Amino acid sequence: MTLARMSTGVPAFDNLLGGGLEPRVITQIYGGPASGKSVLCVIASVSCLNEGKGVIFIDTEGFSIERFRQVAGKDAERLAGSLFLYEPHDFDHQGIVIAGLDRVLSRGGIGLIVMDSSTGLYRTNLEKGHDAMQSLSKQMVHLLGYAKRYEIPVLITNQVYMDVQKNTFVGLGGTALAHISKAIIRIDILNRYRKATLEKHRSLAPGGSFEFDIVERGIFVRNGGTG
Ligand SMILES: Nc1ncnc2c1ncn2[C@@H]1O[C@H](COP(=O)(O)OP(=O)(O)OP(=O)(O)O)[C@@H](O)[C@H]1O
Ligand SMILES: [Mg+2]
Numbered sequence: 001m002t003l004a005r006m007s008t009g010v011p012a013f014d015n016l017l018g019g020g021l022e023p024r025v026i027t028q029i030y031g032g033p034a035s036g037k038s039v040l041c042v043i044a045s046v047s048c049l050n051e052g053k054g055v056i057f058i059d060t061e062g063f064s065i066e067r068f069r070q071v072a073g074k075d076a077e078r079l080a081g082s083l084f085l086y087e088p089h090d091f092d093h094q095g096i097v098i099a100g101l102d103r104v105l106s107r108g109g110i111g112l113i114v115m116d117s118s119t120g121l122y123r124t125n126l127e128k129g130h131d132a133m134q135s136l137s138k139q140m141v142h143l144l145g146y147a148k149r150y151e152i153p154v155l156i157t158n159q160v161y162m163d164v165q166k167n168t169f170v171g172l173g174g175t176a177l178a179h180i181s182k183a184i185i186r187i188d189i190l191n192r193y194r195k196a197t198l199e200k201h202r203s204l205a206p207g208g209s210f211e212f213d214i215v216e217r218g219i220f221v222r223n224g225g226t227g
Pocket of ligand 2: 061
Protein backbone atom coordinates (compact mmCIF):
# COMPACT_ATOMS: atom_id res chain seq x y z
CA MET A 1 0.00 0.00 0.00
CA THR A 2 1.33 3.44 -0.86
CA LEU A 3 -0.04 6.52 0.78
CA ALA A 4 -0.12 9.82 -1.07
CA ARG A 5 2.75 12.12 -0.28
CA MET A 6 1.96 15.50 1.21
CA SER A 7 2.77 18.41 -1.06
CA THR A 8 4.89 21.15 0.46
CA GLY A 9 3.31 23.62 -1.94
CA VAL A 10 6.72 24.22 -3.60
CA PRO A 11 7.23 22.02 -6.71
CA ALA A 12 11.03 22.00 -6.42
CA PHE A 13 10.81 21.00 -2.76
CA ASP A 14 8.28 18.26 -3.63
CA ASN A 15 10.44 16.98 -6.50
CA LEU A 16 13.47 16.81 -4.24
CA LEU A 17 11.48 14.49 -1.98
CA GLY A 18 10.07 12.36 -4.80
CA GLY A 19 6.65 13.99 -4.73
CA GLY A 20 6.39 15.56 -1.28
CA LEU A 21 6.66 14.57 2.36
CA GLU A 22 6.21 10.85 2.88
CA PRO A 23 3.62 9.75 5.43
CA ARG A 24 4.66 7.26 8.14
CA VAL A 25 8.27 8.43 8.20
CA ILE A 26 10.43 11.20 9.61
CA THR A 27 11.95 13.70 7.19
CA GLN A 28 14.86 15.76 8.48
CA ILE A 29 16.14 19.14 7.31
CA TYR A 30 19.52 20.14 8.69
CA GLY A 31 21.71 23.17 8.20
CA GLY A 32 23.47 26.05 9.90
CA PRO A 33 21.90 29.16 11.43
CA ALA A 34 19.67 31.16 9.09
CA SER A 35 19.96 28.53 6.35
CA GLY A 36 16.17 28.36 5.90
CA LYS A 37 15.13 25.34 7.98
CA SER A 38 12.32 27.15 9.77
CA VAL A 39 10.93 28.78 6.67
CA LEU A 40 10.74 25.38 4.93
CA CYS A 41 8.83 24.07 7.96
CA VAL A 42 6.42 27.00 7.84
CA ILE A 43 5.92 26.53 4.08
CA ALA A 44 5.09 22.83 4.54
CA SER A 45 2.76 23.67 7.42
CA VAL A 46 0.89 26.32 5.45
CA SER A 47 0.52 23.88 2.56
CA CYS A 48 -0.99 21.27 4.88
CA LEU A 49 -3.31 23.85 6.47
CA ASN A 50 -4.39 24.96 3.01
CA GLU A 51 -5.38 21.35 2.32
CA GLY A 52 -7.79 21.66 5.23
CA LYS A 53 -5.75 19.57 7.67
CA GLY A 54 -4.36 20.52 11.04
CA VAL A 55 -0.66 20.85 11.90
CA ILE A 56 1.10 20.12 15.18
CA PHE A 57 4.10 22.46 15.35
CA ILE A 58 6.60 21.98 18.17
CA ASP A 59 8.86 25.02 18.23
CA THR A 60 11.88 25.21 20.51
CA GLU A 61 13.20 28.50 19.20
CA GLY A 62 10.27 30.89 19.59
CA PHE A 63 7.69 30.61 16.84
CA SER A 64 7.58 33.69 14.59
CA ILE A 65 3.92 34.60 14.11
CA GLU A 66 5.10 37.33 11.76
CA ARG A 67 6.90 34.83 9.53
CA PHE A 68 3.83 32.57 9.54
CA ARG A 69 1.71 35.56 8.47
CA GLN A 70 4.11 36.42 5.65
CA VAL A 71 4.02 32.88 4.26
CA ALA A 72 0.30 32.23 4.84
CA GLY A 73 -0.75 35.59 3.38
CA LYS A 74 -4.33 36.80 3.66
CA ASP A 75 -5.62 33.52 5.12
CA ALA A 76 -3.18 33.56 8.02
CA GLU A 77 -5.76 34.12 10.77
CA ARG A 78 -8.07 31.38 9.51
CA LEU A 79 -5.24 28.89 8.96
CA ALA A 80 -3.77 29.61 12.39
CA GLY A 81 -6.98 28.19 13.86
CA SER A 82 -5.80 24.68 12.87
CA LEU A 83 -2.17 25.18 13.93
CA PHE A 84 -1.46 23.48 17.24
CA LEU A 85 1.64 25.21 18.51
CA TYR A 86 3.76 23.87 21.37
CA GLU A 87 6.78 25.67 22.77
CA PRO A 88 8.67 23.40 25.20
CA HIS A 89 11.06 25.28 27.47
CA ASP A 90 13.65 22.56 28.00
CA PHE A 91 14.60 19.15 26.69
CA ASP A 92 12.64 17.21 29.32
CA HIS A 93 9.58 19.32 28.60
CA GLN A 94 10.03 18.55 24.90
CA GLY A 95 9.69 14.85 25.78
CA ILE A 96 6.56 15.53 27.84
CA VAL A 97 5.01 17.54 25.02
CA ILE A 98 5.69 14.73 22.52
CA ALA A 99 4.29 12.10 24.87
CA GLY A 100 1.09 14.12 25.26
CA LEU A 101 0.36 14.61 21.55
CA ASP A 102 -1.94 11.62 21.35
CA ARG A 103 -4.72 13.70 22.88
CA VAL A 104 -4.78 16.03 19.86
CA LEU A 105 -3.94 13.39 17.26
CA SER A 106 -6.67 11.01 18.37
CA ARG A 107 -9.32 13.66 17.70
CA GLY A 108 -8.40 13.33 14.00
CA GLY A 109 -7.76 15.87 11.28
CA ILE A 110 -4.01 16.35 11.81
CA GLY A 111 -2.01 16.10 8.57
CA LEU A 112 1.51 16.90 9.70
CA ILE A 113 3.75 17.06 12.77
CA VAL A 114 6.68 19.50 12.69
CA MET A 115 9.46 19.75 15.26
CA ASP A 116 11.69 22.79 14.76
CA SER A 117 14.26 22.13 16.01
CA SER A 118 14.64 18.63 17.35
CA THR A 119 18.09 19.34 18.75
CA GLY A 120 18.13 22.96 20.01
CA LEU A 121 17.17 21.99 23.55
CA TYR A 122 19.10 18.72 23.27
CA ARG A 123 22.22 20.76 22.53
CA THR A 124 21.68 22.75 25.74
CA ASN A 125 21.52 19.49 27.71
CA LEU A 126 24.67 18.23 26.01
CA GLU A 127 26.44 21.45 26.92
CA LYS A 128 25.41 20.91 30.53
CA GLY A 129 27.11 17.52 30.31
CA HIS A 130 23.89 15.49 30.44
CA ASP A 131 23.61 12.26 28.54
CA ALA A 132 20.75 13.29 26.31
CA MET A 133 21.21 10.95 23.35
CA GLN A 134 18.97 8.21 24.76
CA SER A 135 16.17 10.68 25.51
CA LEU A 136 16.44 12.10 22.00
CA SER A 137 16.13 8.63 20.48
CA LYS A 138 13.12 7.93 22.68
CA GLN A 139 11.44 11.16 21.53
CA MET A 140 12.08 10.24 17.90
CA VAL A 141 10.68 6.73 18.33
CA HIS A 142 7.60 8.32 19.87
CA LEU A 143 7.18 10.69 16.92
CA LEU A 144 7.72 7.84 14.48
CA GLY A 145 4.98 5.90 16.28
CA TYR A 146 2.55 8.77 15.67
CA ALA A 147 3.61 8.97 12.01
CA LYS A 148 2.76 5.30 11.56
CA ARG A 149 -0.41 5.19 13.65
CA TYR A 150 -1.93 8.28 12.05
CA GLU A 151 -0.31 7.77 8.62
CA ILE A 152 1.08 11.28 8.46
CA PRO A 153 4.52 12.78 7.77
CA VAL A 154 6.77 14.08 10.53
CA LEU A 155 9.15 16.89 9.60
CA ILE A 156 12.03 17.75 11.92
CA THR A 157 14.90 20.16 11.71
CA ASN A 158 18.34 19.54 13.06
CA GLN A 159 21.13 21.87 14.06
CA VAL A 160 24.76 21.30 13.14
CA TYR A 161 28.24 21.32 14.56
CA MET A 162 31.56 21.75 12.80
CA ASP A 163 33.47 18.53 12.29
CA VAL A 164 36.99 19.93 12.15
CA GLN A 165 38.51 16.70 10.84
CA LYS A 166 36.13 16.54 7.88
CA ASN A 167 36.06 20.34 7.63
CA THR A 168 32.31 20.33 7.17
CA PHE A 169 29.24 20.76 9.32
CA VAL A 170 27.45 17.67 10.54
CA GLY A 171 23.93 17.19 11.95
CA LEU A 172 23.56 16.78 15.70
CA GLY A 173 22.02 13.71 17.28
CA GLY A 174 24.55 11.25 15.93
CA THR A 175 23.81 8.25 13.78
CA ALA A 176 20.62 7.51 15.76
CA LEU A 177 18.92 10.64 14.43
CA ALA A 178 20.28 10.00 10.93
CA HIS A 179 19.00 6.41 10.93
CA ILE A 180 15.52 7.21 12.15
CA SER A 181 15.10 9.96 9.51
CA LYS A 182 14.14 8.23 6.26
CA ALA A 183 14.70 11.36 4.17
CA ILE A 184 17.39 13.92 4.96
CA ILE A 185 17.84 17.31 3.32
CA ARG A 186 20.93 19.38 3.91
CA ILE A 187 20.89 23.14 3.40
CA ASP A 188 24.06 25.02 2.54
CA ILE A 189 24.42 28.76 2.40
CA LEU A 190 26.47 29.45 -0.70
CA ASN A 191 27.85 32.77 -1.80
CA ARG A 192 24.59 34.52 -2.54
CA TYR A 193 21.91 31.88 -2.22
CA ARG A 194 20.97 28.67 -0.46
CA LYS A 195 21.07 25.14 -1.74
CA ALA A 196 18.91 22.24 -0.55
CA THR A 197 20.42 18.82 -1.31
CA LEU A 198 18.87 15.41 -0.82
CA GLU A 199 21.30 13.44 1.29
CA LYS A 200 19.27 10.35 2.07
CA HIS A 201 16.02 8.88 0.72
CA ARG A 202 14.37 5.47 0.74
CA SER A 203 13.50 5.33 -2.94
CA LEU A 204 15.58 8.02 -4.66
CA ALA A 205 19.26 8.37 -5.38
CA PRO A 206 20.79 11.11 -3.23
CA GLY A 207 22.24 14.24 -4.75
CA GLY A 208 19.16 15.99 -6.14
CA SER A 209 19.09 19.66 -5.27
CA PHE A 210 17.50 23.03 -5.77
CA GLU A 211 18.75 26.53 -5.14
CA PHE A 212 16.67 29.18 -3.47
CA ASP A 213 16.53 32.63 -1.95
CA ILE A 214 14.54 33.44 1.15
CA VAL A 215 11.89 36.03 0.38
CA GLU A 216 8.91 37.55 2.16
CA ARG A 217 6.39 34.95 0.95
CA GLY A 218 8.71 32.06 1.76
CA ILE A 219 11.32 30.99 -0.75
CA PHE A 220 12.07 31.85 -4.36
CA VAL A 221 13.42 28.85 -6.28
CA ARG A 222 16.29 29.87 -8.56
CA ASN A 223 16.21 26.78 -10.75
CA GLY A 224 13.71 23.99 -11.29
CA GLY A 225 15.77 21.65 -9.17
CA THR A 226 17.46 18.44 -10.21
CA GLY A 227 16.92 14.86 -9.20
N1 LIG B 1 10.51 38.48 5.08
C1 LIG B 1 11.74 38.04 4.77
N2 LIG B 1 12.29 38.36 3.59
C2 LIG B 1 13.53 37.93 3.27
N3 LIG B 1 14.29 37.17 4.08
C3 LIG B 1 13.79 36.82 5.27
C4 LIG B 1 12.48 37.22 5.68
N4 LIG B 1 12.24 36.72 6.92
C5 LIG B 1 13.35 36.04 7.25
N5 LIG B 1 14.28 36.10 6.29
C6 LIG B 1 15.63 35.52 6.30
O1 LIG B 1 15.53 34.14 6.53
C7 LIG B 1 16.71 33.70 7.19
C8 LIG B 1 16.31 32.83 8.36
O2 LIG B 1 15.70 31.68 7.87
P1 LIG B 1 15.22 30.56 8.87
O3 LIG B 1 14.66 31.18 10.09
O4 LIG B 1 14.37 29.63 8.11
O5 LIG B 1 16.63 29.88 9.21
P2 LIG B 1 16.93 28.63 10.14
O6 LIG B 1 17.73 27.67 9.32
O7 LIG B 1 15.69 28.14 10.77
O8 LIG B 1 17.93 29.26 11.22
P3 LIG B 1 18.12 28.90 12.79
O9 LIG B 1 19.01 27.69 12.84
O10 LIG B 1 18.81 30.10 13.30
O11 LIG B 1 16.77 28.66 13.38
C9 LIG B 1 17.46 34.92 7.65
O12 LIG B 1 18.57 35.09 6.77
C10 LIG B 1 16.45 36.02 7.47
O13 LIG B 1 17.07 37.24 7.16
MG1 LIG C 1 15.01 28.07 12.70
